[in-house]
Amino acid sequence: MKHLFFLFVFFLSVCTFAQGPSTISGTVTDNDMETATLPYVNISLQGTNIATTSDENGHYSINVTPGFYTVEFSYMGYLTSVENVTVNPAEEKNLDKKLLADSEVLTEVVIKARVNRQKESALLMEQKNLVEIKQHIGAEEFSKKGVGNAAAAVAKVTGISKEEGSGTMYVRGLGDRYNSTSLNGLPIPSNDTEKKNIDLELFPTDIIQYIGIDKIYSANMFGDFAGGNIDIVSKDFQGRSLFEVEIGSNINSNAVSQSDFQLQEGPSYFGFSNYSLPQNGLSSFGFSNSLNPESTMPIGSSVSVRAGKSFDIGAQSKLSLFATANFDSKFNYREGLNQSVSAQGAKLKSFDQKKFSHNTSAVGMFNAGLNIKPGSKIKYNFLFVNFAEQENDEYRGFIRDIAEENNGLIRRGTYNQTQLYVNQLLGDHKINDRLALNWGTSYNTVKSEMPDRTQNTLRMNTSTNDYVFATNTTSDNHRYFQKLTENEIAASVSAAYKFAKTTDETFKGTFTVGYDGKFKTRDFEAIQFNFKIANNQSTTTVNPYNLDSFFNQSNFDQNHFNINTFNGTLEPQTYSGTQNIHAAFATITYQFSEKFTAVAGLRSEQLLQEVKWKTQLDNIGSKNTFDQNKLLPSIIGKYSLTEKSNLRIAASKTYTLPQFKEKALFVYEDVTEIKVGNPNLYPSDDYNFDLKYEFFPKPDETISLTAFGKYIQNPINEVTLASSTNDISFINTGDAGHAVGLEFEVKKNLLSFGESQNNKISAGLNASYLKTEQKLSSEKVRAETAYNINLTHDKSSFTGASDLLLNADLSFNRTWNNDKSLQMTVAYAYSSDRLYALGSEMKGNLVDQAIGRFDFILKSSLSDKIGLSFSAKNLTDPSVQRVQENNGSPITVLSYKNGIDFSLGINYQF
Structure with a gap:
């Protein structure tokens, strides 16, 4: 049978x-x-x-x-x-x-646009049809350019660069405080005590449908804006069912070349750890984590699972569910110069630094979308991110007044764990042919901890090669704990009414009114346990890699060292911040002719920002409050020169708020620099202008040229203070500054071949040329702050601004047998010199020097179910360098190489 x-x-x-x-x-x-x-x-x-x-x-x-x-x-x-x-x-x-076209056509400005886009050509079509000046990068382009997170993706967009070693973005030369970040159109909090925006490296591309970048302001956006707003749109499942698994591995050439890769003991491999303050306070040695490093195998790994399902409910309704879970682990190693010098070039600290690092991210996302009927949808999004950074640093060399024979050693172990929780409920409803309602609300929480950062300073006896503890100050040897919790509630609602109906049943105009609210609280606390070495132990030799043999309960009981804090108690240093924003806005969109459409908008924001602190610099405690109303006009115009080309113009007024930590009188100590807040810091006012020409030869091709200008009153900069410890603070350094620039972008298919012409060789190029200048005034700084400094120069560029940014890529795509494909891409990115911090007291400015990098990405579909991916990034491995531009010649203060990153992955779709 x-x-x-x-x-x-x-x-x-x-x-x-x-x-x-x-x-x-x-x-x-x-x-x-x-x-x-x-x-x-x-x-x-x-x-x-x-x-x-x-x-x-x-x-x-x-x-x-x-x-x-x-x-x-x-x-x-x-x-x-x-x-x-x-x-x-x-x-x-x-x-x-x-x-049939939906009533909410693309030629209108949609207040909370949440479109489902992945393909590069579809995003270009949207860019062409919108009145707003937007840029997008979607899932198809993520794959082609081999980017693994939102930070790397955004850095591929014209006029945007990424700060080396972090997820901080610079939009048109303007840094973190001038930009904003949102998820599905609603704001999200920061994970970093020093930053306004969340680190975009926390968002893997697995969860992203596309990213929209607004470089011009419109009245439906929060007014704390000058560089741009980066909106991450989470994936919205569209098919019938999906289940896909992907696994991979990665190595860094520097990391795997180390015969003994050392990290501090304690943090888990997966980035989930539980720390607490020492038991029994200052009366015993109650630290549970070891000071001794442990060896590990520096090979990273990744795994992700994606699943989706759609259900029809009746004749018109549809429920779509999508979930994804992702884990990623990476190891890195770098070695090089790290120093601080005086205006005369004399060393303050000068080290050969070795940095061992391990980063992990675990991400889970779930969303549910209910299409109630055509034109009416409700969506719920939940996102959880756990991001952990583990670093083990060794600094060997010169320490003034401690180790002036290049015989110093500082060992520093840092672990930082961040957890982000996002909950969003969104709704879009077409009431009738004229009226549409859009609304959204979110509740977000960030918890960030730096538990038990350790730092020990030693000096080697050059005749015996034995080490002893440095005892100049009690903070030379310490353990540090900090915790940040930020909660944010946001709400948005708008109603759009169409008017001026035409004979062909369309409408020339749309009038929109709305409300936005954002309510943020931040609580930060930190406590540092300083270890004072007893005088009779100052010559006791110790093994730098076995510090537990000295710092233990037995030696504490014998008074070989004692433990103290800045105030002699377990009461931490604290600061807290409150930010409440209520905003009402109105826009009018009107199509004056077949070719010309304009949007005029006005936004009123009532701002309240309050920062309170109690720190080692102000043990009594104080606060700073900013309470003001802002009126923000904007106008955008689009003229369709032909069916394939547009001319756009935009102008607006915005503002820039200082961040909580920038205003709190709090000190954060790194090994070679110290940052301190400035309570006298106040907002900047910004005026923005854009003029753009764009041409779309084919649906997946574009050529554009943009001219822009910005005028900023009372700009904020990071300034090197007059101190022996290389302190940096945040200061309104002058009355005004301006930025002008040009942006050019081209995406072009160079060659199409094969029977269906689907096999292609394509190229992309975008470039940005920027000139910034601000007037600096030492008199203004001295009059408005407690800092009696003399700025080295009377004018400079903006901190974080690169004159030239360049991205280029060349891709080969081949498809055969309907289910097999090969895609290869070579990508190059370049940024010119960038000002890191302004100099004072004849010290030169700190400048990050120009850098470029090559990446190679290969992806292949072996069948309709199996795919392979390979990438080699930073192939030329250039030096990362920072110089201090003293009179005479620049002095290198930071220099290292990141190594080459290789990754290999395989995915299977069931």
């Missing part, structure tokens, strides 16, 4: 093969313009895993077995449509489809 069954299956297969495959194919067009084909429409067979997209000419084709199917067509800006078809054996079923 079994043999008969196999013979039957074989016979059926032969007959089917002989008859040829069955297909469903056709062309998708706009219902109102039959000649306008729609590229990259999502086409799926309901109840199956079969799906495709239309090509750039609107054509599609799906191989199927004979049977009955429900074909679903979905496309942003158009109503989803379904067709029932029966396909016979060997039949080539033709199914053309005309899609």
Whole structure:
């Protein structure tokens, strides 16, 4: 019987093969313009895993077995449509489809736009049709350029650069305080005590549909804006079902070259750790974590799981569920010079630094979207991120007054764990043909801890090569704990009313009114336990890699050392911040002619920001309050020169708030520099202007040129203070500054080949040239702050600004047998010199020097289920250098190489 069954299956297969495959194919067009084909429409067979997209000419084709199917067509800006078809054996079923445009067309400014976009060409079409000046980077471009997180993705956008060694972004030369970050249009809190924005490296591209970058201001955005707003749009599942698993491994060439890769003991490999303050306070040695490093194998790993499912509810409703979990681990090592010098070039501290590091991220996301009916949708998003950074640093060399024979050693172990919780509820509702309602609310929490940062300072006896503890100050040997909790509630609601109906049933104008609210609280506390070495132990030799042999309960009981804090108690240093923003806004969008559309907006914001502190610099405690109303106008115009080209113009007024820690009188100590807050810091006012020409030769091609200018009153900069410890603070350094620049971008298909012309060689290039200048006034600084400093120069560029930014990529794409593909990309990124901090008292400015990097990315689909990926990044491994531009010649104060990063991954879709 079994043999008969196999013979039957074989016979059926032969007959089917002989008859040829069955297909469903056709062309998708706009219902109102039959000649306008729609590229990259999502086409799926309901109840199956079969799906495709239309090509750039609107054509599609799906191989199927004979049977009955429900074909679903979905496309942003158009109503989803379904067709029932029966396909016979060997039949080539033709199914053309005309899609009806949704009422919320792309030529309007949508207050909370949450579009589902992944393909590069679809995002370019949206960019072309919107009145706003936006740039996007989506999932398809993430894959092509081999970026693994939001920070790396955004750094590929014209005019944006990333600070080396962090996820901090510079938009048009303006740093963290001038930018803002949102998730699905709603604000998200920062994970860093020193930063306004969350580290974008926390967001893996697995959870991102696309990223939208607004470089111009419109009235529906919060007014604390000058550089840009970066909006991360989370993935929104569109198919019928999905289950995919991906695993990978990565190595850093510097890390694997170390025969003994050492990290501090205690933190877990997965980045989830539980620390607490020492038991029994200052009366015993109650620290549970060892000071001795441990060896590990520096090979990183990654794993991710993605799943999605859609359910039809009745004739019109649909529920879509999507979840993803991701874990990623990376090891790095760097070695090089790290020093601070005086205005005369004399060393204050000069080290050969070795840094061992291990970073992990664990991310979980779930979203549920309910399409109640066409034009009405509710969506819930939950996001959890656990990000851990572990660093083991060794500094060997010169320490003034401690080790002036280049015989000093500082060992520093740092562990930082951040947890982010995001909850969002969003709604879009079409009430009728004229009225639409959009709303959203979120509750977000960030918890960040630096538990038990350790630092020990030693001096070597050069004749015996033995080490003893440095005893100049009690803080030379310490353990430090800090904790930050930030809670943020945000709410947004807007109503858009269309007017000026035309004879063809469209509307020339839209009037929108809305409210935005943001309510943020931050609580920060830190305590440092200083170890004072007894005088009779100052010559006791110690092993730098076995400090537990000295710092233990027995030696504490024998008074070989004692423990104290800045106030002699366990009461921590603290600061807290409150920020409340209520905003009302109104915009009018009007199409004056077939070619010209404009948006005028006005926003009123009531701001309250209060910072309180009690620290070692102010043991009594104090506070600083800013309470003001801001009126922010904006205007945007778009003129369609042709069907494929636009001219855009925009102008606006905004402001820049100082951040909590910048205003709190708190000291954060690094080994070679110290940062201290400035309670006298106050907001800047910003004036922005843009003029842009763009041309779209094909749906996936663009050429654009943008000129922009910014005028900033009372700009804020980081300034090196007059101190022996290289202190840096945040100061309004002058009355005004300006930035002017040009941005150029081109995306072009160089060659198409193959039967369907789907195989391509394409290239992309974007460049930004920027000139910034600000007037500096020492008199202004002395009059407005407690700092009696003399700035070295009377004018400078903005801190963080690079004159030239460049991104280029060349890609080869080949597809065959419908389910096999190969994609190779070579990418290059370059940024010119960037001002890190202003100099004072004849010290030169600190400048990060120009750097460029090459990446190679390869991705291949072996079948419709299996894929491989490989990347080699930072192939030329250039030196990262910072110089102090003293009179005479620049002095290098920081120099190291990051090594080459290799990764290999495989994914399987069930």
